[in-house]
Amino acid sequence: MKNSKKTIPLLCLFGLLLNIPSIHSQSIKETEIFNWFDKNTGIESLDIKNGPAHLNFDQTIDNKHRYYGTDEFRKGSVNYNDQNYFDVSLKYDIYNDELVLRPYDQQNTTKINLIKANIPNFKIGDESFVKLTGLSNSLFKGGYYNEILIKNNQALYIKYYKEKKKNIKAELDVIDYKPRYEFVLWKDNKFNIINEKKKL
Numbered sequence: 001m002k003n004s005k006k007t008i009p010l011l012c013l014f015g016l017l018l019n020i021p022s023i024h025s026q027s028i029k030e031t032e033i034f035n036w037f038d039k040n041t042g043i044e045s046l047d048i049k050n051g052p053a054h055l056n057f058d059q060t061i062d063n064k065h066r067y068y069g070t071d072e073f074r075k076g077s078v079n080y081n082d083q084n085y086f087d088v089s090l091k092y093d094i095y096n097d098e099l100v101l102r103p104y105d106q107q108n109t110t111k112i113n114l115i116k117a118n119i120p121n122f123k124i125g126d127e128s129f130v131k132l133t134g135l136s137n138s139l140f141k142g143g144y145y146n147e148i149l150i151k152n153n154q155a156l157y158i159k160y161y162k163e164k165k166k167n168i169k170a171e172l173d174v175i176d177y178k179p180r181y182e183f184v185l186w187k188d189n190k191f192n193i194i195n196e197k198k199k200l
Contacts, residue, residue: 048080048088054100054111056093061167061176066095068124068160073102078122080114090124095162095177097143116143132157132184135191141182157184157191 058066065071073089078099089102098113099122121130122144129144145157159182167176183194 047083048078048085048101048114049103049112051101051112051114054093054098054113059172059174061174064175064177066093066162066164066177067100068092068094073100074124076122076124078114079120081118090122092122092124092129092144092160094160095164097161099144130157132191135184139193140184140191145184153187153189155186156194157186158182159184 056066068091071091073091075087076090077084077086078088078090078101079085091100092098093100093113096113098116099119101112101114102108102110103112104110116131119131121128123129128147130147131143132140132145135142141159141161143159145159148156148158150156161180161182162177163180165176165178167174185192185194
């Protein structure tokens with residue numbers, strides 16, 4: 001009887017240890033299943049390909065651009081219309097606060113501005129962006145913020161945006177984009193704009 005009492009907790013512990021890899025691989029398997037479904041369904045029938053064409057005719061100074069990080073598409077994921085899409089080609093236009101999708105391969109130049117109302121969050125590379133909807137103060141820029149979790153019930157949100165300035169250079173109208181930032185701290189169940197280090 002004593003041995004059976006010791007055996008039950010050991011079997012439970014052993015079973016739990018066996019399930020740890022499956023818990024980790026569950027999200028990987030889920031991603032693979034979604035990608036397989038999306039590939040076999042075809043992009044034409046997926047909800048994510050809806051939106052206006054993304055056009056950019058900017059002539060800029062020193063290869064400056066309107067996008068977050070780089071003007072190249074990168075792999076990311078997006079929650080669009082309550083559906084998750086993984087391994088999609090995205091870039092974030094921080095001048096217009098638009099998420100841009102390249103729905104086809106690199107040879108096709110089609111680019112789509114995804115409909116903002118359908119996107120609560122997205123990820124480009126390892127960086128997560130969320131649409132902050134609880135900002136009531138008119139001092140906040142609003143839109144998508146890079147989310148950095150600090151600790152329990154605290155997060156730092158960074159709004160990346162650019163200002164456009166026209167510059168006449170060699171008798172051409174060229175554009176110079178200047179990066180700007182807004183820092184918002186979620187603390188004590190409210191959003192606070194951070195202007196100074198002492199507010200952290």
